[in-house]
Amino acid sequence: MEQSLFASDIRSIFEALSLLKGIKTISLAISVSTRLLVLIFERMMSQSPFMWNGHAPRIILLLTSGVIPVLVFFSKRRRAQNLDDFPTVGCSFGPSRCFSNFYVGASRFLVDAPGVLKEGYEKYGNKPFKVATMLRWTVVLTDPQHMVEIANAAEEDLSFREAMKDIMGVDDALKINVGSPDHDLLAELLKSHIARNATKICAEVQDELLTSLETVLGNESDDWTSIPALSTVSRIMVQTWQRFFVGYPLCRNSEWSSLVAKIHKDVAISSVIRRLVPSWAFPFFARMASNLEANVDHATMLLGPAVEACTSEMDEYAVPNEKKFDFLARLVRRSTGEDSLLRNLTARLLGFTIAVSSTPSNTLTHALYHLAINPEFAQVLRDEVDPIVQRDGWNIQSVAKMSKIDSFLRESARINGVSSLGFFRQATRDLSLSDGTFLPEGCTIAVSLPPFHRDSTTYEAPDEFRPFRFSDNPEHSITTITPQWLFFGYGKHACPGRFLLTYQLKVMFAYMISAYDIRIGDEWTSRPPNFIFGEGIVPNLSAHVSYRRRRDAH
Numbered sequence: 001m002e003q004s005l006f007a008s009d010i011r012s013i014f015e016a017l018s019l020l021k022g023i024k025t026i027s028l029a030i031s032v033s034t035r036l037l038v039l040i041f042e043r044m045m046s047q048s049p050f051m052w053n054g055h056a057p058r059i060i061l062l063l064t065s066g067v068i069p070v071l072v073f074f075s076k077r078r079r080a081q082n083l084d085d086f087p088t089v090g091c092s093f094g095p096s097r098c099f100s101n102f103y104v105g106a107s108r109f110l111v112d113a114p115g116v117l118k119e120g121y122e123k124y125g126n127k128p129f130k131v132a133t134m135l136r137w138t139v140v141l142t143d144p145q146h147m148v149e150i151a152n153a154a155e156e157d158l159s160f161r162e163a164m165k166d167i168m169g170v171d172d173a174l175k176i177n178v179g180s181p182d183h184d185l186l187a188e189l190l191k192s193h194i195a196r197n198a199t200k201i202c203a204e205v206q207d208e209l210l211t212s213l214e215t216v217l218g219n220e221s222d223d224w225t226s227i228p229a230l231s232t233v234s235r236i237m238v239q240t241w242q243r244f245f246v247g248y249p250l251c252r253n254s255e256w257s258s259l260v261a262k263i264h265k266d267v268a269i270s271s272v273i274r275r276l277v278p279s280w281a282f283p284f285f286a287r288m289a290s291n292l293e294a295n296v297d298h299a300t301m302l303l304g305p306a307v308e309a310c311t312s313e314m315d316e317y318a319v320p321n322e323k324k325f326d327f328l329a330r331l332v333r334r335s336t337g338e339d340s341l342l343r344n345l346t347a348r349l350l351g352f353t354i355a356v357s358s359t360p361s362n363t364l365t366h367a368l369y370h371l372a373i374n375p376e377f378a379q380v381l382r383d384e385v386d387p388i389v390q391r392d393g394w395n396i397q398s399v400a401k402m403s404k405i406d407s408f409l410r411e412s413a414r415i416n417g418v419s420s421l422g423f424f425r426q427a428t429r430d431l432s433l434s435d436g437t438f439l440p441e442g443c444t445i446a447v448s449l450p451p452f453h454r455d456s457t458t459y460e461a462p463d464e465f466r467p468f469r470f471s472d473n474p475e476h477s478i479t480t481i482t483p484q485w486l487f488f489g490y491g492k493h494a495c496p497g498r499f500l501l502t503y504q505l506k507v508m509f510a511y512m513i514s515a516y517d518i519r520i521g522d523e524w525t526s527r528p529p530n531f532i533f534g535e536g537i538v539p540n541l542s543a544h545v546s547y548r549r550r551r552d553a554h
């Protein structure tokens with residue numbers, strides 16, 4: 001048995017290498033992994049010079065050439081769990097039990113997930129197939145009937161929570177709450193808090209947004225200012241969400257903001273490491289490469305006074321006074337036992353902010369690139385925004401009328417997306433879907449989103465960016481959930497943050513267009529290409545966008 005496995009491993013390696021595409025993919029994946037490792041170890045050196053000083057090149061060489069491949073090779077989680085019934089896409093040179101088959105497939109998926117998923121859809125239509133992601137084999141579903149079934153499945157059968165825990169992973173491995181989105185509580189707090197205080201929350205979010213936008217983009221009217229698009233949008237978004245999560249004045253405390261940024265980076269590094277090393281080696285590498293625990297300790301110190309203020313308010317208002325209860329106060333009120341300890345509470349709060357940090361910035365930047373490369377769209381949008389704002393100002397009702405802005409954002413999200421896979425679930429027992437598709441216990445499933453969002457029976461010219469295709473139909477708002485529009489999910493777990501988020505995205509986009517001329521950096525003649533990392537679709541990381549304050553801006 002072992003011998004035949006080994007032989008098929010060797011055969012599959014040769015088969016893979018004989019294909020030019022395979023070679024290109026593998027070399028790309030190696031170069032991506034090596035660059036990431038170099039980044040990680042540069043950081044390790046700067047954090048712990050006593051340990052790494054002078055040895056970094058050797059350590060990097062050792063890890064990239066030996067230790068990591070060996071660790072990864074013998075990692076159990078890469079083996080297929082009884083998924084032989086599902087055809088393999090991305091690499092099918094041998095049985096899926098082959099380690100090499102997994103790694104060739106996973107390397108290709110890392111750099112070309114949309115291509116792999118397209119290949120699967122073209123080959124198998126609505127039938128499930130499996131792909132190797134860096135974390136594990138994943139069964140991919142494209143059938144609308146399967147999607148609806150998964151979206152409404154009971155947690156006891158197909159677990160959303162287990163799949164999330166598995167993807168984020170930081171919680172268990174580091175014994176710290178950061179990175180664990182604790183979705184149930186966050187979803188509940190969001191639903192109750194936002195629904196009851198929408199007007200007040202939107203006004204605060206808007207105040208924070210416009211203040212940081214003006215600070216970052218400047219007020220000069222004659223000169224173009226060129227700034228990196230994604231990192232700038234990210235900075236503004238994070239600042240705005242801090243106003244929502246911890247409130248004023250802490251959200252404007254520069255020490256707090258820089259800690260939040262550092263913690264985001266720590267978690268991002270941990271998440272990359274998780275994809276490169278087996279789970280048992282992850283805590284060691286993650287601790288070495290990040291300063292998560294010390295940064296959370298520091299954040300705990302800063303959050304202390306705000307939590308104390310909430311506690312004394314709670315004592316004052318034995319019956320909750322809705323007007324006095326912001327998000328942090330609600331979290332304090334809902335946290336009991338170990339969760340109410342200041343450090344755990346801080347970690348949990350940071351976990352929430354991290355869980356929702358990158359997708360909003362990615363969504364806005366995707367749209368910004370479309371606009372910056374096609375500045376002629378700006379005038380159409382201004383013709384909508386300017387009269388509304390002159391008449392009604394910026395508020396929930398006026399922003400709701402901006403249907404062209406909404407349509408532009410939705411079309412950009414349809415064409416780009418933030419992930420090519422959604423609806424990750426883990427089977428908690430052996431079970432069968434209604435058409436008999438068997439899912440063994442422990443297997444991970446996900447839905448491929450492009451077949452839904454680029455379906456020619458739903459969309460005319462589905463691959464074309466037509467920014468105003470949804471603007472005449474209020475049923476087609478970006479927040480509307482339908483079985484054809486899955487950007488914010490569907491069914492039980494559909495995103496509860498989407499209304500506030502969309503308000504924020506619309507205000508930010510509309511304000512930028514109304515107050516600034518916007519154009520893409522001189523080096524680009526077409527829209528800067530997206531960066532693909534596994535199923536993640538990130539707007540170009542380095543492209544610049546130029547802004548110039550409009551003279552007649554209000």
Ligand code: HEM
Nearest residue numbers: 183186187356359360363423424487488489493495497501
């Ligand atoms: C562009 C940004 C965002 C996108 C594309 C997005 C998308 C989604 C999707 C697709 C789901 C459902 C996942 C599934 O069924 O597997 C979801 C769930 C969720 N989202 Fe978002 N989201 C975004 C931003 C946010 C923000 C800003 C918040 C909070 C402030 C948030 C909070 C949540 C929560 C708590 C859940 C879990 C709901 C539950 O457990 O029932 N999301 N999101």
